[in-house]
Amino acid sequence: MGKKYDTPLLDELEKGPWPSFVTEIKKSATHSNMANDELGLVEKSYRDKRGYWKHGGIVGVLGYGGGVIGRYSALPDEFPGVAHFHTVRINQPSGFFYTTKALREICNIWDKYGSGLTNVHGSTGDLVLLGTTTEALEPIFAEYSSRGWDLGGSGSAMRTPSCCIGAARCEWSNIDAMGICNEMTQRFQDEMHRPAYPYKFKIKVAGCACDCVAAIARSDCSIIGTWKGDIAIDQAAVKDYAGKGMDINAEIVEMCPTSCMSYDGKELSIDNGECSRCMHCITKMTKALKTTGEKGITILIGSKAPIVVGSLLSWVVVPFMKIEPPYDDLYEMISKIIEWWDDNAKPRERIGELIEVKGMRPFLEAIGVPPSPAQVFEPRKDPFFFWSDDDFKK
């Protein structure tokens, strides 16, 4: 397909060493009229400093309320190729591994029905296909689902769960993050595809407190792997780090947040009872330090971006939970959490905001979790607090 638009502003973004999204749109424009008009539309945005997309309309596939984001250009006459330019969210395999065969097949189908443009991956984790028409949605869904792929979540629904690489290729992972993510995704299929929640609900699973999937910042339910045993020390490996120039006192011991480590120039020791399991020493001396003993998860609740009433980071709700496949206990706990939220929230109120309104007590009572110092940085400061009838019975 020939060049349709002059794009002097976007051409500036093909200069320089970093890979260019403009080059990607131009590549797709060689075979897609939609991508070609996308190029023209985005050039116009660069000229006028504003976007030209309308709000998503209600489009989708039969029986699903989500997984497709309707997108229409505000300038359909000028750029007819992007009059419809819907997004299809394909639920990624946990951990983002693919065979080339599978990914090639995904792309072949997309070339047939869409613009050829993708996001690998979108912010929530789905493999995002950018730009197709309403009449292509049913055949697209049939093509992908008949090959074992399904749509991700959108709208006021369970969103596509996501995870770090976990035990697949990381020695720090305390849990099978990919296994847990896949299991929760499968169990919440109905809630993902048929939006019936007050607002979105996200689950992310991280193997350790390094949190490479940003669970603590970006998911209503943040599942983070942890352990209960000691940190095993390989003193020969410690010696090796020192020999290679690591200043163990400055870089490890003095950076320990609980001051539970010491080093006498020969041996490293850890007062394990005082360790808060932050991961600093383990990540800096991965050949010398290993977690041991019982493994499990911490469940934190509430994080979200600023809309509506400000950003939140997730806070500890279940300090430690031992879990094993097929993760029935975890599924039941998440279900109880969602049930309380669903029963109490206003429209567009995330669970973190609801807990701020209602307080932790009703939430903890509803899900059957006792209060614990692990849930707070410090106790209440003011002497205003509630008593309930139950407290007097004790």
Next chain:
Amino acid sequence: MADLPKGWLTAEESKEKRQTDIGPPHFEQFLPPVIKKNYGDWKHHERLDAGTMVHEANSGDKVFTVRVASPRILSTITIYEMLDIADKYCDGYIRFTTRNNVEFMTPDEGKVKPLKKELKDKGFTIGGIGPRISNVVHTQGWVHCHGACTDASGLVKAMMDEFYEYFTEKELPAKVRLAVACCVNMCGAVHCSDLAVVAVHRKVPSINHEAVKNICEIPTTIGSCPTRAISPDPAKKSVKIKDEKCMYCGNCFTVCPPIDIHRPDEDGVAIVVGGKIGSARTGPKFSKLAIPFIYNNPPRWPEVIEALKNILDTYAKGARKHERMGEWIERIGWERFFSLTGIEFTYQHIDDFTFMRDTLRTSAAFKM
């Protein structure tokens, strides 16, 4: 009925083939054999250079990983190029990271060098591992979003052209995580990044009352406002906005499009710093406001790039080894951050929303 485009499934075929609620395919079928064999049994790993690492399993097996940048918006044509390379060197397996990098893995050390050569020859950028800048988490922007008040992909491209060598080679005191959000919805982890850009509006939206009446649900629109600036306007069967309460978040526009928040000539971006996600050393932190506003200046936003560079350079000069941006700032104090960077401190920097009580200085000790 019009003819279907060539090769499309017919309505009947679609109906017959479609399956629902099957979920994603199980990941196990996509794992390279060395990953599958040593799943959950890794011993340690080592960074070999800015874009290469080796993981060693307790079995003695090794897997080498080469990491490559991606603009996140990928054409299928580029994906096919990646897949061809993965077929040639990685036994037909490929992986992507949570920050949209691409990972090529092989258990065969002998393949690493030719793999990297071919990636470089084909124009791919190798790097992003270790105390450096990795790929930028970002949003759709003008490319595909109705709410965008800047373009995320263009900003990312301009930023990473500037910081390129921090991806491919040069080290920083610790990793620096960048993000760009094209509005305050923040479909990316801007609110917890070391250094990030978020687009902001600055004017009270205008209301097309006739359209509000026809399109919008009034209670939802009123409920969408975090500062309770919106109230009913019964005479117009619409809503009104109390100007002095509006903080221009645009959530009303999201639920009710006739409330138009866009002002192309007054929209732009803010820069936030010091956020982090991991719990190492100090807990996860929100990013905080460094610069409240810079005008949109596409295609390359030179003023934004200059401002980011200033902050990054000041951090690189002042931080201790392993100290993240936010940890460095907390050690030296925010008053020192502003004096070192020369960034002007304004009314906008003082929180008057949900974090005011936590952020006002209740101490007589501070640096002059």
